[in-house]
Each structure stands twice: as structure tokens, then as C-alpha cells.
Amino acid sequence: MSDLAGCPLCEGDGGALVWRGERLRVIHADEPGFPAFHRLIWNAHVAEFSDLTEADREHCMQAVALVEQVLREQLEPDKVNLASLGNVVPHLHWHVVARHTWDSHWPAPLWAAAQRPRDAEREDGLAARLPQLHQALRERLQHWARPFTQ
Amino acid sequence: MSDLAGCPLCEGDGGALVWRGERLRVIHADEPGFPAFHRLIWNAHVAEFSDLTEADREHCMQAVALVEQVLREQLEPDKVNLASLGNVVPHLHWHVVARHTWDSHWPAPLWAAAQRPRDAEREDGLAARLPQLHQALRERLQHWARPFTQ
Numbered sequence: 001m002s003d004l005a006g007c008p009l010c011e012g013d014g015g016a017l018v019w020r021g022e023r024l025r026v027i028h029a030d031e032p033g034f035p036a037f038h039r040l041i042w043n044a045h046v047a048e049f050s051d052l053t054e055a056d057r058e059h060c061m062q063a064v065a066l067v068e069q070v071l072r073e074q075l076e077p078d079k080v081n082l083a084s085l086g087n088v089v090p091h092l093h094w095h096v097v098a099r100h101t102w103d104s105h106w107p108a109p110l111w112a113a114a115q116r117p118r119d120a121e122r123e124d125g126l127a128a129r130l131p132q133l134h135q136a137l138r139e140r141l142q143h144w145a146r147p148f149t150q
Numbered sequence: 151m152s153d154l155a156g157c158p159l160c161e162g163d164g165g166a167l168v169w170r171g172e173r174l175r176v177i178h179a180d181e182p183g184f185p186a187f188h189r190l191i192w193n194a195h196v197a198e199f200s201d202l203t204e205a206d207r208e209h210c211m212q213a214v215a216l217v218e219q220v221l222r223e224q225l226e227p228d229k230v231n232l233a234s235l236g237n238v239v240p241h242l243h244w245h246v247v248a249r250h251t252w253d254s255h256w257p258a259p260l261w262a263a264a265q266r267p268r269d270a271e272r273e274d275g276l277a278a279r280l281p282q283l284h285q286a287l288r289e290r291l292q293h294w295a296r297p298f299t300q
Contacts (some may be wrong), residue, residue, distance in 0.1 A: 048218065048222070048230055049214070049218060050215045050216075050218045050222065050230075054212070058211070061208070061211045064199070065199055065200045065204075065207055068198065068199060068200045069200045072198065078237075079198075079235075079236055080198055080199075081234070081235045081236075082199060082233065082234045082235075083231070083234070084231070084232040085231045085232075085259055086231075087229050087231070087256060087258070087259070090229060099237060108237070109233075109237070109259065111261045111262045113263070
């Protein structure tokens, strides 16, 4: 793994760690208004998705799809948003965000202007499901990763 | 392919067609301020990335990475942004956008508020390179897709 001095995703987890594998980790992000905001972070410092080898890209997107699938099963979102931007922190990370029609920004991207006030009650309801979600994510990611670590 | 009545990405190309394969197509989007905005659109109507089979997900992301790579080679962007949102049009499509430090929104996401006025001269300079970019995209995507159509 290549660490880059000064890169916040090399020097720290980048959020509340949910699961760490050899090549990538999943964190829960503290993003107001979006209780089910997660990031999948490639452990090594690479800037662009196409900097990865094809094998690593497949590994990465298998994990992205798995996180998305578990979010869908556990939270029944109206949509999942995936994004790899990295303009501010050019260390490969995928935003994986469960979106709901009641959220403050729906149907706009979460980076756009809010469409309505936040719904604290529904946000709290979603947040209450995070422990079970994170347990499910750990189990599924660990099961998925097992063949790579043998 | 399953078409959905009323879905703009089932009923049309969704932009200026650059290349069409059996499973996906690449279009150039007319998005003011971002001359190098492309979308990779899955031809069949599926909403979420994890609705695809693993083989189709790999196929999809091979193409996303290839489009990103050609954009990097041809346009030397400061960053490429990838996103699959679909809140408004829930038909799987990937935004693949070449970002530059001079663009109106840098380093914010392109859906956020602008950070500065648009630079018409540099936008025009980027737009002038699109014919060559699109030719390169067609050649590379066609070469990549050949094994799948034999």
C-alpha cells in the first residue's frame, strides 16, 4: 500500500469504520441530512478509478455493488446514488448513499441545493437502523472477501 | 432488451450518440459549462447498478473505465468524476465528466453551486477537441467490444 503524506484518506479511516479488507474499507460518513451515507475507500492511494488494474476495478465494484445491495435490503431506499468524484480528496473513494423521496434534497443530487426542510423524525428512524445495517455489511463483506484472503 | 414506456432513456438515445454496443451506449451530453460531459447508458431498463448480473456489472465498468481513460488521454483533465444517480431518470446511466481546475464549479461537484464565472474561451477550447475525442472513443470502444460480438 502506498501512503501519501497529507492525504486524509491515507492518514486516517475517513469516517467511522464499518469494515476493512486488504484492498478497501467501508466507512459510515457523518453527513447531516443523510444518515445512510457510506463511503467505500480504496486503501492504497490512487486518484482515478482507471488507475486501478482491471482485477482491482472488478474487486472494487463487486464491493460497491455488495454495499448497495445490503443498503437496499436493509433500508429499502427509493434509489441508491453512487459517485466517485475526488476533486477535493483525490484518493479513490465511492460515495454510496441511500436516498429517499422524503430526504431534504430528493430528487436532486445530494450536492445540489436542498429541496425542502429536513425531516428529523424520518432521519432518526433511518439512523436507528444503522447498527443492524452495519452488522449486515460486516457479515456480507467478510463472507465475500474470504476467498481473497485464503 | 426491456423498454419501459415513458422512460426517456428507453425511448431515445439520451444525447448525441457517440457509440452504441449491444449492452450499452455512450452519448455526449449537452450540459452548459461542461463540454466534456458524457454518459454511459445501459441499453436495457434497469434502475440500480446492483440489478445487473455480476458479468454485466463487469462489462459496464470496463466501459466506464475505458471512457474515463480516453478522456484522460485526450483532454488531460485534472480529475474525472463518475456518478450513477438516477433519481430523476431511474434507468442505469453513468455520468463520466472531465473536470478542470478552471471550470465553473471546481472543486465542487458539478451539481453544487458554481464557484466562479464560466470561462468561455477555455470551454470553447475543450469543445474543439470533442471530434477527435469522439473518434478515439469509437475506435477504443469498438475494439474493446469486438470479443463480445463474435
